[in-house]
Structure formats: C-alpha cells, structure tokens
Amino acid sequence: MYPYVEKMLGPIRIARIGGVLTIPLLSSYPFIALLSGLSLSVLLNIASLLKNVISIMIVTGLFILQNRAVDQRQRGAANGISMTAMSLFKAFGPAGGGAVFSWAQKRLDASILPGT
Numbered sequence: 001m002y003p004y005v006e007k008m009l010g011p012i013r014i015a016r017i018g019g020v021l022t023i024p025l026l027s028s029y030p031f032i033a034l035l036s037g038l039s040l041s042v043l044l045n046i047a048s049l050l051k052n053v054i055s056i057m058i059v060t061g062l063f064i065l066q067n068r069a070v071d072q073r074q075r076g077a078a079n080g081i082s083m084t085a086m087s088l089f090k091a092f093g094p095a096g097g098g099a100v101f102s103w104a105q106k107r108l109d110a111s112i113l114p115g116t
Contacts, residue, residue, distance in 0.1 A: 002060060011061035018058040025050055 006014060025047060032043050063079075070078045104113040 002057065006061070006064065011064040015058045015061040015065075018054045018061070022051065022054050022058075025054070 009017070028047065032040065032047060035043060066078060066082060067075055100113070104110075107114060
C-alpha cells in the first residue's frame with residue numbers, strides 16, 4: 001500500500017501529512033485517559049496503532065528521500081551516518097529532555113520555560 005501512496009503523493013507530502021496527523025493524535029491521549037474499561041483499551045490500542053503506522057510512514061519517506069539524494073556508490077555511507085545519528089539522538093534525547101525539564105522546574109519566576 002505504501003508504494004501506491006508514495007507514487008501518488010511523494011515522500012515529502014507523506015512525511016508532512018504524517019507530521020500534521022501526529023499532533024492531534026498525540027494530543028488526544030489525555031482525553032483517552034479519562035475513559036475506563038473496554039473503551040479505554042480499544043481507543044488506546046487504536047491510537048497506538050495509528051501512531052506507529054504514521055511513524056513508519058514518516059521514517060520510510062525520509063529514507064527514500066535520503067537514498068535519492070546520494071549516488072549509488074555513497075548510499076551505504078549515507079545510510080550508516082544517518083543510522084548512527086538516529087541512534088545517538090534516541091540514546092541522549094530522553095536524558096537531555098529530562099535535564100531541560102528539571103532545569104525548567106527549578107526556575108519558577110523565569111519568563112521562558114517557567115516551572116509550575
């Protein structure tokens with residue numbers, strides 16, 4: 001199904017549409033948490049499934065763009081560099097986000113990133 005949609009829209013539009021759809025989907029999680037029982041389980045599973053599908057669409061579109069941007073003989077090096085960078089950001093991103101959040105919580109009277 002992805003190749004058909006990619007030929008119709010292109011990888012850039014797919015990544016943009018996926019990014020736009022992710023915002024309301026992730027914003028709906030607090031409202032889903034207000035539910036209980038079977039409806040909570042069903043909606044949470046559907047939202048998680050959609051989030052994963054959209055994430056895969058975005059990553060696939062970005063990989064296609066990257067592979068089209070370099071020559072065939074440099075494709076392995078470009079993919080290796082991008083996978084290394086992605087792994088580093090996945091490893092250090094949560095720690096950096098936690099540090100910024102902790103720092104913001106200590107600055108109660110700041111004009112930017114005030115704590116609560």
